[in-house]
Amino acid sequence: MPAERDVPLRSLRERVIQTLWFEGLGLVIVAPLFAFFSSATAGDSFMLLTVLAFVATLWSGFYNAAFDRAESHLTGRVASDRSQGWRVLHAFGLETSLLAVPWPLVVALTPLGWTAALVAELGLPL
Secondary structure, eight states, X not given: OOOOOOOOOOOHHHHHHHHHHHHHHHHHHHHHHHHHHHTOOXXXXXXXXXXXXXXXXXXXXXXXXXXXXXXXXXXXXXXXGOOHHHHHHHHHHHHHHHHHTTHHHHHHHSSOOHHHXXXXXXXXXX
């Protein structure tokens, strides 16, 4: 087994800055496209996607913490030692829940029905 090295991890400040840049640039790129395809105004599109980005960021943190805790309890491993199968399960669960959790918000905050909101939710990550 290779010797462990002290690998510096990103600080909380660096993670927050990275997340804000990622979400901000995503909004700048996606909001006009969403407005075009949904016939929403640019302002409405930006506000909806800002809410969805906020919900997704909170949900992702909650999901990752809960999954890491459950995995540690079930396998005795930490997330950095996650097997390929557990990585696939984690990714599938996160992406599926990131579709399901904000879906009702899209229905509530737009004139889209459930099916159209689901299509919109599927298209946003793309």
